[in-house]
Amino acid sequence: MSLLSPEFLSYLEKLDLLIKRSVKGSSVGERLSSRYGRGIEFQDYRSYEIGDDFRYIDWNIYARLDKLFVKLFREEEISVINILLDISKSMGFGNPSKLYFGKQLSASLGYIGLVNYDLVNLHCISSTVEKSLESLRGRTNVMRLLRFLDVLEPQGITFLNTAIRDSLRGLKGKAVFIILSDFLDPNGYEEGLKILSARGYETFVFHILSEEEIDPLISGSVKLIDSETGEVIELDEIDDILKGYKQTLGRFLEGIESFCLDHSIEYIRASSSIPIDRVVLYYMRLAGWLK
Amino acid sequence: MSFLSPIYFLFLIAIPIVIFLYLLRTRRQILIVPSIYLWKRYTKEELRYSVFKKFLKDILLILQILTIILLTLGLVKPAIFSSVIARNVVFIIDTSCSMQAKDIKPTRFDLAREKALEKVDALGRGTSISVFASDSKTKFLLDYTTDKRLVKEVIKRLYPTDTEGDIGETLSYIEKLNKKPDLIYVFTDGAFEENIPPNLNIELLTFSKDDNNAGITDISARDTGIKGEKEIFIKVKNFSKNKKSIPLQVWEGERLIETDSLDLNPKEERIVIVGPKRFSGIVKAMIYPNDLLSTDDKAYLTFPRVKPSVLLVTKENPYLEIALSLADISILDKTDSFNLEMLSKYDIVIFDGTAPNDILPGNYIFIGKIPSNIPLQVVDITERPTIIRVDATSPIMRFVNLNDMTIKRAVVFESSQGKSLIKVKDGSILWSYEGNLGRIVTFGFYLEESSLIESPSFPILVKNIIGWLGENPSPGVAYTGNVITLRTKKMNEDVTIITPYGVVKRETDDRRSITFGDTYKVGVYSFKSSVGNIDVGVNLCSFLESDISPKVSSKEFKGNAEYRERVLLNTDVWKFLVLGALGTIFLEGYLFYGRRKVS
Numbered sequence: 083m084s085l086l087s088p089e090f091l092s093y094l095e096k097l098d099l100l101i102k103r104s105v106k107g108s109s110v111g112e113r114l115s116s117r118y119g120r121g122i123e124f125q126d127y128r129s130y131e132i133g134d135d136f137r138y139i140d141w142n143i144y145a146r147l148d149k150l151f152v153k154l155f156r157e158e159e160i161s162v163i164n165i166l167l168d169i170s171k172s173m174g175f176g177n178p179s180k181l182y183f184g185k186q187l188s189a190s191l192g193y194i195g196l197v198n199y200d201l202v203n204l205h206c207i208s209s210t211v212e213k214s215l216e217s218l219r220g221r222t223n224v225m226r227l228l229r230f231l232d233v234l235e236p237q238g239i240t241f242l243n244t245a246i247r248d249s250l251r252g253l254k255g256k257a258v259f260i261i262l263s264d265f266l267d268p269n270g271y272e273e274g275l276k277i278l279s280a281r282g283y284e285t286f287v288f289h290i291l292s293e294e295e296i297d298p299l300i301s302g303s304v305k306l307i308d309s310e311t312g313e314v315i316e317l318d319e320i321d322d323i324l325k326g327y328k329q330t331l332g333r334f335l336e337g338i339e340s341f342c343l344d345h346s347i348e349y350i351r352a353s354s355s356i357p358i359d360r361v362v363l364y365y366m367r368l369a370g371w372l373k
Numbered sequence: 374m375s376f377l378s379p380i381y382f383l384f385l386i387a388i389p390i391v392i393f394l395y396l397l398r399t400r401r402q403i404l405i406v407p408s409i410y411l412w413k414r415y416t417k418e419e420l421r422y423s424v425f426k427k428f429l430k431d432i433l434l435i436l437q438i439l440t441i442i443l444l445t446l447g448l449v450k451p452a453i454f455s456s457v458i459a460r461n462v463v464f465i466i467d468t469s470c471s472m473q474a475k476d477i478k479p480t481r482f483d484l485a486r487e488k489a490l491e492k493v494d495a496l497g498r499g500t501s502i503s504v505f506a507s508d509s510k511t512k513f514l515l516d517y518t519t520d521k522r523l524v525k526e527v528i529k530r531l532y533p534t535d536t537e538g539d540i541g542e543t544l545s546y547i548e549k550l551n552k553k554p555d556l557i558y559v560f561t562d563g564a565f566e567e568n569i570p571p572n573l574n575i576e577l578l579t580f581s582k583d584d585n586n587a588g589i590t591d592i593s594a595r596d597t598g599i600k601g602e603k604e605i606f607i608k609v610k611n612f613s614k615n616k617k618s619i620p621l622q623v624w625e626g627e628r629l630i631e632t633d634s635l636d637l638n639p640k641e642e643r644i645v646i647v648g649p650k651r652f653s654g655i656v657k658a659m660i661y662p663n664d665l666l667s668t669d670d671k672a673y674l675t676f677p678r679v680k681p682s683v684l685l686v687t688k689e690n691p692y693l694e695i696a697l698s699l700a701d702i703s704i705l706d707k708t709d710s711f712n713l714e715m716l717s718k719y720d721i722v723i724f725d726g727t728a729p730n731d732i733l734p735g736n737y738i739f740i741g742k743i744p745s746n747i748p749l750q751v752v753d754i755t756e757r758p759t760i761i762r763v764d765a766t767s768p769i770m771r772f773v774n775l776n777d778m779t780i781k782r783a784v785v786f787e788s789s790q791g792k793s794l795i796k797v798k799d800g801s802i803l804w805s806y807e808g809n810l811g812r813i814v815t816f817g818f819y820l821e822e823s824s825l826i827e828s829p830s831f832p833i834l835v836k837n838i839i840g841w842l843g844e845n846p847s848p849g850v851a852y853t854g855n856v857i858t859l860r861t862k863k864m865n866e867d868v869t870i871i872t873p874y875g876v877v878k879r880e881t882d883d884r885r886s887i888t889f890g891d892t893y894k895v896g897v898y899s900f901k902s903s904v905g906n907i908d909v910g911v912n913l914c915s916f917l918e919s920d921i922s923p924k925v926s927s928k929e930f931k932g933n934a935e936y937r938e939r940v941l942l943n944t945d946v947w948k949f950l951v952l953g954a955l956g957t958i959f960l961e962g963y964l965f966y967g968r969r970k971v972s
Binding site for chain 2: 171172173174175176180240264266267268292294295298300302303304305306307308309310313314315316317323326327330331334
C-alpha cells in the first residue's frame with residue numbers, strides 16, 4: 083500500500099488513541115472504561131447492597147470477616163472512532179496534496195483504531211457525506227480501509243456544517259470524531275463543531291494546510307479562480323498585498339484555534355508537506371492525541 | 374478657439390495606442406486556487422487600500438493621456454478666445470415716486486430691493502458690482518466692487534423718493550462712463566421714457582401689476598387783476614381704467630376753504646378753480662381717491678409775505694438811500710452799472726438818473742430817464758412846473774403832502790395807459806403803470822432838483838411806492854427734485870430748512886444765496902433766514918409717476934446674463950502646454966518609480 087510504509091505501520095501498532103471521555107459504544111470492546119461494570123480486570127471491593135449479583139460476592143472474605151463484600155471489575159468498552167475526511171476540491175491542492183495527506187492521516191488513525199479493536203467509521207465529506215466506510219473493526223479490515231482511501235479523488239464544495247450534521251445520522255452513544263479538513267469554507271465551521279461539542283463527543287480537529295496557502299508563490303496581476311465554486315477575484319500588484327493576506331490567514335488560523343480551545347476540542351494544524359511519520363509519531367504524540 | 378496648426382491633432386491617435394498598451398500590460402495571470410475565501414476576506418478588510426492602489430494605477434494612465442493631450446494642444450498652437458461671463462454688473466434701482474405704489478405688497482420698491490439683493494447673491498464671486506439709484510437725479514452710490522456685503526448694505530439703505538424718475542438719463546450717464554458694464558440690471562416699474570441706449574446689455578426687472586390711481590397733476594395760482602386776488606387752478610386726473618368718485622378738499626392754513634367731489638371717467642382730467650381770493654400762507658389741496666399711490670393725492674401752494682429785494686442803480690443819492698432804508702425791504706443793493714441778467718434777480722429795480730433802452734417785465738422805478746419800451750411819451754421839459762392835481766386815491770400817494778413842493782425842472786409825460794399821480798399843465802410828472810411790463814413808477818424830475826427830498830413826505834412816498842411795487846409776490850411752488858434758490862441778506866449765513874423729512878441746515882455762499890436740491894419729498898419746505906420765513910410748496914404733479922399702469926415687460930428687455938466677451942489670448946500659450954506635458958511626464962515618473970521602490 084502506497085499510503086503508508088510497512089515500517090511506519092509497525093510503529094503505529096504500538097500506538098493508541100488517547101481518549102479522555104467515555105466513549106461507550108453498543109458492544110463490549112477491549113478498551114478499559116473509567117466506569118465499573120462487567121469485565122475481567124479486578125478493580126476494587128465494596129459492601130454488598132441488596133440487588134447486587136451474588137456471583138460477585140467474595141466468599142473468602144465473608145468467611146474471614148463474616149461480612150459481605152462485592153468484587154468490582156473495570157468495564158471494557160468499544161470505542162467508536164469517526165474519521166471525517168474532507169475530500170472537497172480545495173483539498174486537491176498542495177504538494178503533496180492536502181487530500182493525500184488527509185488520506186495518510188486517515189489511514190494512520192484508522193489503522194491505530196483497528197489494531198486496538200475500536201469501531202472505525204470513515205466518512206468522506208464535502209458538502210455532505212459523499213462516501214462512507216463504516217463499522218470496521220479489527221486488523222482484518224485494514225486492507226479494506228486502505229483500498230477505500232486509495233481511490234478517493236477530490237470532489238464537491240465544502241459545507242462543513244452540513245457534512246458534520248449528516249455524519250451524525252444514525253449514530254448512537256458516545257463516539258470520537260476526528261475531522262481532517264482545510265476548513266476553507268465561507269459558510270464557516272463553527273456550527274458543526276458546536277454540535278459535536280454539545281453532544282459530548284470527543285473531537286479532534288486536524289487542520290491541513292498546503293504550502294501555497296501559507297506562502298502563495300504568485301506575483302503581478304492575477305485572476306484567481308476558486309477551485310470549488312469557480313468564483314473569480316482579480317488582484318493587481320499582488321506582491322504589495324501578500325503581507326496583508328498573510329495577516330488575514332494568521333487571523334483565520336487563530337480564529338479556529340481559539341474556537342477549538344473554547345469548546346474543548348483538540349486542535350492540530352500542519353502543512354501537507356510535512357512527512358506523515360513525523361506528524362503522527364511526533365506531533366500527535368506531543369499534542370497528546372496518541373500514546 | 375482657433376488652431377494655427379490643426380494637422381497635429383493627428384497626434385491624438387496616440388491615446389488609443391496608450392490605452393491598448395495599458396490593457397495589454399494589465400493582462401492578468403489566471404490561477405486556480407483551492408479557495409478564494411481568504412483573498413476575499415482580505416480584500417474586504419483592506420478595501421480602502423485596494424481602492425487607493427487602483428487609483429494610483431489608473432492615474433498613471435490618466436497622466437499619460439493628459440500628456441498626449443497637452444502635447445497635441447501645444448503642437449496645434451491654439452489661439453484662444455476667452456469666454457467670460459459678465460464681470461462688471463451695474464444695478465440700477467428705480468427710487469422714483471411710482472415705486473411706492475402698493476399694488477405689490479408691501480410696495481413695488483420693497484420687492485424690487487428684495488429681488489436686487491437676491492441677484493447680488495446669485496452673481497459669481499468675482500463679479501464687480503456698481504450701484505445706481507435713479508429718480509429725478511442719477512445717484513452714483515457705489516463704484517465697482519466685488520464686496521457683496523457692501524453692495525447689499527448700500528441697496529438695503531435705499532428708499533423711494535417722491536420725485537419723477539428718469540431711468541433713461543441714468544442709462545445715458547452709464548453709457549458715457551469709461552468703464553462699460555457687461556450687464557445692467559434695472560429694477561423698475563417701467564415708468565420711464567423708453568430711450569434706452571441700444572448698445573447697453575440690459576436686463577429689465579419690472580414690478581407693477583395694477584393701474585388704480587388718481588392724482589393731482591398740477592396746481593398753480595393766477596392773478597385776477599383785482600388787488601392781489603388770485604385763483605388757484607387744481608388739475609386732477611383719474612389714471613385708472615375704472616370710473617372714480619374723488620372727494621377734494623382745499624385748505625388755507627388750518628381753514629377748509631373748498632370742498633368738492635369729482636366724478637372722473639377713466640383717464641379723464643378735470644380742472645378745479647378755487648377763488649378768486651387773496652390767499653395767504655399755505656394752501657393745501659387734498660384728494661381722497663382710495664388708490665394705490667398716495668403721494669400724488671396732495672399738493673401745496675404758498676403765498677409768502679416776503680419783503681422785496683431792491684436794486685438801486687445810481688451814481689450817488691444819499692436822500693434816496695436813507696428813504697429806502699426806512700422802507701420794508703429785505704435786500705438793498707446799490708450799483709452804478711447794470712446788466713439785464715442782474716436786474717432779474719431783484720424784485721424791484723430803481724434807476725436813478727439812468728435807464729436801459731428796453732426793459733423786461735418786472736417792477737421798476739425810473740427817476741429822470743425812461744426806457745423806450747414803456748408806454749409813455751415825453752411831452753415837454755418845463756421849468757418850475759405847477760402841480761395841478763395829486764391822485765390821492767392811489768395807494769402810492771397815501772399820506773403824502775406835496776403842498777409846498779417846488780421842482781426846479783421836470784420832464785412832462787403823457788400816456789394813455791397807467792395813472793398820472795402828479796398832474797401838471799401838459800401832462801404828468803409822476804406816473805404809475807400796471808400791465809404786461811409789470812408795475813412801473815416814473816418820476817419826471819431828478820429828486821435832488823426838487824424840495825421833495827427834504828420833505829417829511831418823501832420817505833412816506835418811497836415806502837408807498839415800494840409797498841405797491843412789492844405787494845404782488847408770486848406763490849412759492851416747486852416740484853420734487855427741483856433746486857430751490859434763495860437769497861438772504863448776509864454771506865455765509867446759516868439757513869435752517871424745515872423739510873417734510875426733517876430739519877437741515879445750509880450756509881449761504883459769497884453771493885448770499887443758497888441752492889437747495891434735496892426736495893425729494895412732497896410737502897412744504899420752510900427756509901428760515903435773515904429775510905424771514907419763506908415757505909415753498911413742493912409737489913409731485915407728474916403724469917409719468919401718477920400713471921402707475923404696467924408699462925414695460927421684463928421679457929422685452931431680457932439681458933444675456935452670460936454675456937460673453939471674446940478676447941484673443943496670447944498665441945504663445947503652446948509653450949505653457951508643452952511645459953505642462955513635461956510636468957505630467959515627471960509626475961508620472963515620480964509616481965511609477967516611487968511605487969516600485971515601495972514594493
